[in-house]
Amino acid sequence: MLKQIEGSHAVAEVVAKCRPNVISAYPITPQTHIVEDLASIVGNGELDAEYVNVESEFSAASVVLGASAAGARAYSATTSQGLLLMSEVIYCIAGMRLPIVFTIANRAISAPLSIWNDQQDSMALRDSGWIQLHAEDNQEAADLHIQAFKIAEETHLPVMVCMDGFILTHAFEPVDVPDQKQVDSFLPPFQPTNIVDPRWPRGIGLFADPRFYLETRYILHRAMEKSEKTIKKVSQDFAKTFGRDSGGFIKTYKLKKADVVIISMGSLVGTIKDLIDQLEDEGKKVGLLQICSYRPFPRKEVYNTLKNKMNIVVVEKSISLGRGGILASDVRWSFPRHEKKDRNISSFIAGLGGRNITKNDLRHMVEKVEKEPVELEFLGLKKELIAKKDL
Amino acid sequence: MMNQSAEELNKIEKKDLFGSGHRACGGCGQALAARLVQDASGENTIACVATGCLEVFSSPYPDPAWRVPFLHSLFENASAVASGVEAAYKALKKGPVNIIAQGGDGSTADIGFQSISGMFERGHNVLYVCYDNEAYMNTGVQRSSFTPLGARTTTTPTGNKTRKKNLPLIAADHGIPYVATATVDDFRDLQRKVKTALSIEGPKYIHILAPCPLGWGHPGELTVQVCRLAKDTGLFPIYEIIDGKLTNVRKIQTKVPVQEYLKLQGRFSHLFKKGGSPKVIAEIQEIANQNIERFNL
Numbered sequence: 001m002l003k004q005i006e007g008s009h010a011v012a013e014v015v016a017k018c019r020p021n022v023i024s025a026y027p028i029t030p031q032t033h034i035v036e037d038l039a040s041i042v043g044n045g046e047l048d049a050e051y052v053n054v055e056s057e058f059s060a061a062s063v064v065l066g067a068s069a070a071g072a073r074a075y076s077a078t079t080s081q082g083l084l085l086m087s088e089v090i091y092c093i094a095g096m097r098l099p100i101v102f103t104i105a106n107r108a109i110s111a112p113l114s115i116w117n118d119q120q121d122s123m124a125l126r127d128s129g130w131i132q133l134h135a136e137d138n139q140e141a142a143d144l145h146i147q148a149f150k151i152a153e154e155t156h157l158p159v160m161v162c163m164d165g166f167i168l169t170h171a172f173e174p175v176d177v178p179d180q181k182q183v184d185s186f187l188p189p190f191q192p193t194n195i196v197d198p199r200w201p202r203g204i205g206l207f208a209d210p211r212f213y214l215e216t217r218y219i220l221h222r223a224m225e226k227s228e229k230t231i232k233k234v235s236q237d238f239a240k241t242f243g244r245d246s247g248g249f250i251k252t253y254k255l256k257k258a259d260v261v262i263i264s265m266g267s268l269v270g271t272i273k274d275l276i277d278q279l280e281d282e283g284k285k286v287g288l289l290q291i292c293s294y295r296p297f298p299r300k301e302v303y304n305t306l307k308n309k310m311n312i313v314v315v316e317k318s319i320s321l322g323r324g325g326i327l328a329s330d331v332r333w334s335f336p337r338h339e340k341k342d343r344n345i346s347s348f349i350a351g352l353g354g355r356n357i358t359k360n361d362l363r364h365m366v367e368k369v370e371k372e373p374v375e376l377e378f379l380g381l382k383k384e385l386i387a388k389k390d391l
Numbered sequence: 392m393m394n395q396s397a398e399e400l401n402k403i404e405k406k407d408l409f410g411s412g413h414r415a416c417g418g419c420g421q422a423l424a425a426r427l428v429q430d431a432s433g434e435n436t437i438a439c440v441a442t443g444c445l446e447v448f449s450s451p452y453p454d455p456a457w458r459v460p461f462l463h464s465l466f467e468n469a470s471a472v473a474s475g476v477e478a479a480y481k482a483l484k485k486g487p488v489n490i491i492a493q494g495g496d497g498s499t500a501d502i503g504f505q506s507i508s509g510m511f512e513r514g515h516n517v518l519y520v521c522y523d524n525e526a527y528m529n530t531g532v533q534r535s536s537f538t539p540l541g542a543r544t545t546t547t548p549t550g551n552k553t554r555k556k557n558l559p560l561i562a563a564d565h566g567i568p569y570v571a572t573a574t575v576d577d578f579r580d581l582q583r584k585v586k587t588a589l590s591i592e593g594p595k596y597i598h599i600l601a602p603c604p605l606g607w608g609h610p611g612e613l614t615v616q617v618c619r620l621a622k623d624t625g626l627f628p629i630y631e632i633i634d635g636k637l638t639n640v641r642k643i644q645t646k647v648p649v650q651e652y653l654k655l656q657g658r659f660s661h662l663f664k665k666g667g668s669p670k671v672i673a674e675i676q677e678i679a680n681q682n683i684e685r686f687n688l
Contacts, residue, residue, distance in 0.1 A: 021479060021482035021483055022475065022479055022482050024478070049482055050478035050479070050482040052474060052478050052513065053513070054474075055505055055512075056509075058467070058505075059470075059474075059509050062465070062468035062471030062475065065464055066462065066474065066476040066478075066479070067482075069472075070475070070483075072478070072479035072483060074479075088465055089464070092464045092465055196437050198434055198435045198436060198460055200460075201434075201457065201459050201461075202460060202461075203455040203457060203462075204460075204461070204463075205462055206450045206452040206455055206461075207446065207450055207452065207463075208451075209451060
């Protein structure tokens with residue numbers, strides 16, 4: 001049933017319908033509404049789960065690690081500094097192959113302190129062995145959580161569902177929150193296979209000397225690559241059960257005839273689609289390739305979809321300082337070296353720390369790359385705020 | 392509290408649930424303590440272990456030395472991981488099971504201090520056992536907040552300048568129902584405390600003095616002797632705090648001057664060289680005297 005609700009509330013309702021056994025979280029803006037709503041859902045008895053209020057994000061991640069290792073379906077949510085504080089546990093959860101699901105309410109990272117949206121936080125953990133799925137809107141954010149538990153439990157890989165902080169978490173939109181029966185029919189109860197249980201004593205988290213460690217990382221990398229199949233299959237099955245497309249590897253918009261292709265992920269693709277429609281009315285052919293699964297990265301899809309496209313521009317809300325656009329690097333790597341010759345892949349950094357990205361900004365970006373490729377540009381940079389020596 | 396007869400409580404348990412194949416040094420107090428703890432707890436146990444000596448000498452893949460389920464993830468989060476295991480057992484309506492979080496002094500009192508405080512405060516039904524060897528032994532004997540005054544470590548080469556953090560009392564001040572101290576020379580007392588703790592619902596803390604021959608600089612065969620002197624000097628008081636009430640304090644039969652304890656250990660040898668450091672020794676004696684008075688030893 002369609003309901004006009006806040007993104008955080010939609011996510012909390014849907015997570016509850018996935019019947020997690022243990023939830024543990026530490027409050028941090030803009031994740032708070034999600035965990036508050038879940039606390040009341042558990043508190044009023046709608047969900048039979050243990051809700052563990054902890055003293056830090058580090059412990060929140062550790063509690064769900066322990067819970068998952070003991071056979072529970074476990075969930076947490078965080079963002080920004082909280083995710084960075086968890087980072088040691090984040091790597092550990094992946095290495096231990098625990099199928100935990102997190103919501104990341106994407107937010108900028110200090111310093112300077114900023115509570116507003118960008119995607120630097122999840123980007124900082126991109127190499128940790130977690131699947132990262134990016135939601136375009138609140139419907140997709142809600143849907144991705146249902147898919148995430150299924151993907152995690154089938155692949156033994158943890159999943160982060162990334163949704164832009166405030167822009168999605170605090171936005172009221174119509175969202176179809178599926179009923180419990182539908183979710184139950186799609187997501188069976190968790191059947192853990194490798195748990196701590198006195199009936200079958202075993203060690204989880206043993207240490208590996210140099211004879212074994214390399215292989216564990218290889219296996220994890222291959223598991224990430226192989227999860228592609230599961231992510232796609234779960235998305236297709238979801239469409240069959242719920243009657244709408246959510247998730248998957250990539251999505252495209254008006255791409256076939258496009259002269260310029262914009263690549264992005266998260267809520268920004270909504271604005272981009274609006275611009276594409278406007279430009280179409282003006283006679284310009286611009287298309288979109290949306291990254292839904294950032295890890296594993298859809299390299300083959302990017303290449304196969306864009307092999308005949310010569311003008312590509314990546315716009316992203318994160319940066320590798322001293323290197324440039326991170327998503328842009330991934331996209332550039334998706335094309336074989338010998339084919340790169342005539343293809344322009346421009347890179348724009350936008351929206352850091354919650355700076356609005358307007359259609360005009362994006363129009364400027366498109367006009368610029370129509371003329372010449374752009375190695376790296378900060379969209380909407382106010383040069384008047386920067387001392388000459390720092391330019 | 393579950394009723395256990397005095398006979399059951401005082402029985403020395405030997406089940407070999409921990410030990411065979413571990414790689415600890417000869418005379419390692421921690422290995423001995425870990426065996427006593429696991430054997431007292433029995434098969435129905437989940438061990439949540441912090442990174443450190445215990446983890447490293449007992450859990451190399453593919454040869455762990457544990458016959459109870461063993462869970463390790465990081466250095467500073469054994470308490471939180473154990474909290475999660477306990478929450479899962481509650482949520483899944485499994486159990487009862489003995490959940491024992493355990494680690495050395497660094498993972499307990501320093502880097503894991505926040506985590507253990509959170510576990511106590513939230514009231515999880517978990518026993519935390521700290522194997523106190525008074526420094527970071529796994530990384531090569533560096534100072535921790537449990538390193539006693541005067542002790543030489545690789546990061547306090549001229550002797551530690553501060554007194555030891557008193558975690559048992561900090562634990563008790565969280566209002567948890569059971570706190571105890573123990574040493575590895577008295578098997579019966581240590582195992583009785585583990586069994587007592589596990590019979591109580593809620594968070595429990597047992598602090599075990601676990602000498603490290605390598606880090607303390609004493610021959611491995613003197614581990615038991617060193618423990619006895621730690622008690623008989625008053626430097627390591629033995630007691631229980633049940634529901635906030637100090638009880639079962641071990642009385643010292645014949646008080647021993649701290650020099651007897653210090654002289655056995657290389658980490659204090661600088662206090663006796665070239666005229667020695669009578670001031671530091673006197674201050675260590677003062678710590679012992681304060682303990683004797685405070686706990687009526």
